[in-house]
Amino acid sequence: MCGIAGIVAVNGRAEPDEIDSMTGLIVHRGPNDHGYLGFNSTNRHAHFTKDIDQLQQSDRGFDVLLGHRRLSILDLSESGRCPMSYDNGGLWITYNGEVYNYIELREELRGLGYVFTTGTDTEVILAAYRAWGVHCLQRLNGMWSFALLDVERNILFCARDRLGVKPFYYHWDGTTLSFGSEIKQLVALDRVSTAMHAGVLFDFFTFNTYGCNSEHTFYRDILDMRGGHYMMVPLNAQASWSPRPVQWWDIDLRNKNLDWSDKQYADRYLELFEDAVRLRLRSDVPLGTCLSGGLDSSGIVCVVDRLLQNQGVTGLQKTFTAISDSAAFDEREYAQAVIDVTQVEPSFVLPTAGRLLQDLDKLIWHQDEPFLSTSIFAGWCVYSLAREKGVTVTLDGQGPDEMLGGYVPFMYKACLADNITGLHWGAALRNAQGIHQTLGLSYPKIARDLLGEWGKGVLPVSMMPSLRKARELFQSDFFDQAVRESVFLKERSQLADWKRRVGGGRFDQLLYRYTRHDSLPGILRQVDRNSMAFSIESRLPFLDYRLVEYTFSLPNEQKLLGATAKQVYRRALSGIMPDKIRDRTSKLGFVTAEPEWLQQDAKKTFVDAFSQISADAPYHKLQVQNQFDQFLSGTARFDNMMWKVFCTERWLAQNLIK
Structure with missing residues (x-):
């Protein structure tokens, strides 16, 4: 590296x-x-x-x-x-x-x-x-x-x-x-x-893109x-x-030639996953694993432990976990379940609002571009901890959320639409029932979501709710320019042609978008800059191309069934990963107590920053201040727009952006 x-x-x-x-x-x-x-x-x-x-x-x-x-x-x-x-x-x-x-x-x-x-x-x-x-x-x-x-x-x-x-x-x-x-x-x-690049910044605010969904950057x-x-x-x-x-390479959505049993799918997945991990253990310097307590990182820790034990090697794996004082954002219970059944040397770090504000300028300098939330800071703290412990190479769990349907509330609609379009009524019923029971969505709400999925790309741009909010937030001149330059809106206008070109069903197309454009590239940018800031090489077993290509060849039900994602992965890790983790349906990852931080320790810093927004900023100062005041008073829910403005202001000042 x-x-x-x-x-x-x-x-x-x-x-x-x-x-x-x-x-x-x-x-x-x-x-x-x-x-x-x-x-x-x-x-x-x-x-x-x-x-x-x-x-x-x-x-x-x-x-x-x-x-x-x-x-x-x-x-x-x-x-x-x-x-x-x-x-x-x-x-x-x-x-x-x-x-x-x-x-x-x-x-x-x-x-x-x-x-x-x-x-x-x-x-x-x-x-x-x-x-x-x-x-x-x-x-x-x-x-x-x-x-x-x-x-x-x-x-x-x-x-x-x-x-x-x-x-x-x-x-x-x-x-x-x-x-x-x-x-x-x-x-x-x-x-x-x-x-x-006005269009990239606009997409970042309006559609929550990382700014990594095309060849264009924030510059x-x-x-x-x-x-x-x-x-x-x-x-x-x-x-x-x-x-x-x-x-020279792309994911093939038309490669759907397998007709196996659940066990056959899982056995092949485990074979590829274990080999991906094995290859990524090759190093002449110390290794460790970033353990969030979630399904993906836990699987890596357990497979590394299994491989080392098979080689007769014990006690070499170190794990690094971010914890939180807020119960809603703390996963140490799950991380500990993995630690208890493996032979690892665990270390923990507590990210705080104070350290975030102290490290923020360095974090932005390393990232080069604004970022969506403070969750990136948890990763920053984990890599800092790994460096303190003398580790130069880490294994990390990025990828399965995008490829195996891990963002269930945002992905189930495409899967359900495929069920109905393909006349798979049994699967459609199971999925709808699972969503109703697990996510607590009413059947009328599920039906409305399904209609929205079928109508995606049909709604006129002017009627998009996110665009109406953006018009309120941005200065009119910037808004007009940004809409013309928006990468997201340009791709939306070409969506029908793109779907015909890549083939596959709605669900596979969605997973492809998340993997190649909308989610994973931005996460990879953050992981690369965070790890390299501390001279650490981050290795990602789930992104072994053999495993990626195999995952996209699987039928939908091997990925998402009911409200439970990563079906084939869960079965593959049976007997290897603790059931307490394997049976989880909740997900956090490396997150922070961002809403609490903004209401407490970071409140004054944000108030001061918003009061100094210049008249030539792309957004309306008063609109930003009003929304933050409503959040502080409890009359409005937390919206990551507040963080995006704060982060963008620091980035603009640091880089003298024109």
């Missing part, structure tokens, strides 16, 4: 000072080592150095510069340093991530005659590219973001893992391509504008190369060239 930076000056000279600045801004991603590569695409001369002065003083005139910060995980020796070369300097790479099946790939490549001099997965990527070209991506199991320089072909091959676990941001001004692991690296460049001129994409950069580019990422 590391951080990368790069500059490609088309028909010009790249500035070493810039690559030095970009690399220096991400020391937290790689505190163990660093390196630079200068490349002249005309004479094909490459120069590696740890001393930026050598590039600054060179008369070679480099038009390509690569930078790297290293967090040592595999092969801790200097031979793992990046940018790394291969094939007598014919290939170079700056790389962030881990390829977990590197041992198996290395043996396959050795059989093809390739030679290795390090114990790193980095060298395996280079050899795999030499053997299979861009098709090497299909063989990698892991998370990555890299830029690979092919000297002979005079191209830079930039690629990102399937689901976008590792970040790749870029800026193109018509003559220079700049890219890096974090937005702050690009914002620091004089040629990059800090103008805000108008900074783009995000999406997961499952690569980009070829010709180093002798003509003036007409511009970045055009190519999609």
Whole structure:
């Protein structure tokens, strides 16, 4: 796990000072080592150095510069340093991530005659590219973001893992391509504008998007190369060239060929899940697991314990859990149930409003963009605790909520609609009864929700309730511009075409949206920045591509039945995870007592912040203040809009956003 930076000056000279600045801004991603590569695409001369002065003083005139910060995980020796070369300097790479099946790939490549001099997965990527070209991506199991320089072909091959676990941001001004692991690296460049993307901010407020549902970021001129994409950069580019990422992987919603029993589905799920965890235990540094007490993280802890016991190894797994003084937000009872049946060394941390306010500017700096709620802060505290305990690699449970229907109140409607459309009346009845009994929804309410699901995308934009609220919140000029630039509304207008293109039923399409656009990418951004802020590599077993593809091949009832999500996962972990956890239908995750904090310890800070909202802010100061006053007086329910305004104000001030 590391951080990368790069500059490609088309028909010009790249500035070493810039690559030095970009690399220096991400020391937290790689505190163990660093390196630079200068490349002249005309004479094909490459120069590696740890001393930026050598590039600054060179008369070679480099038009390509690569930078790297290293967090040592595999092969801790200097031979793992990046940018790394291969094939007598014919290939170079700056790389962030881990390829977990590197041992198996290395043996396959050795059989093809390739030679290795390090114990790193980095060298395996280079050899795999030499053997299979861009098709090497299909063989990698892991998370990555890299830029690979092919000297002979005079191209830079930039690629990102399937689901976008590792970040790749870029800026193109018509003559220079700049890219890096974090937005702050690009914002620091004089040629990059800090103008805000009005549509992304609008979607964040109006539709609760993370700002990660497309290639656009909160910055108008900074783009995000999406997961499952690569980009070829010709180093002798003509003036007409511009970045055009190519999609190399996607989820196939039409792959529904299995007709198995519940046990067969569960057995295969467990087989894939255990192997995903096994691969992610490969490390030359200490590992731990983030344990919330929920279904997903508990399963990881239990499977790690099972694998270690099968190897005769005990007492190596450490767990890290956020707790709360508020019973409504505390899951230590469930975390303890897992701790009691496994051989782990547990640690706990209590996030507080005081620490949030103390750490907030650092948190925003690391995240680069506003975030929806303070739940991100619980994760921040957990990674801080893991670093205190000497852990460099953690296993985390992101993914099943999006892929297995975990957000039941928001997802059941699509599943029920599929039942009825497919004339599966028994399943429809079971699902409706389960929702009625578990969520407490009346049958008329369920019927209205179902009609709303069938009418999705049909309601005129002007009649959307969220849009009416947005019109009240935002200044009229900003509102008009933002509606024109809204990514969400543009995608909504193309929804029918998109559904025809991807196929599948309503429920699978919804899970796809949550996994590829609306939910998981934003969570992955938060996890990456939180973990890397403390120089920790976060590994996500549920996002093993084999498990992802298998999960999307399953019928609906293996995911959601009644009001109980993750059916196949629950059955797969029978006898492995405590039933107290396995039978849970409630969910929290890493959360905080945000409403209580705003009413108590953080109240004055919020009141002061809202009183200082400027006249040129995108939202109405009085509207924000009135809503907060109503919340404090108990005449209005908690609304995360208050946090979003507060967080956005701090972000605007910190980054001098225009």
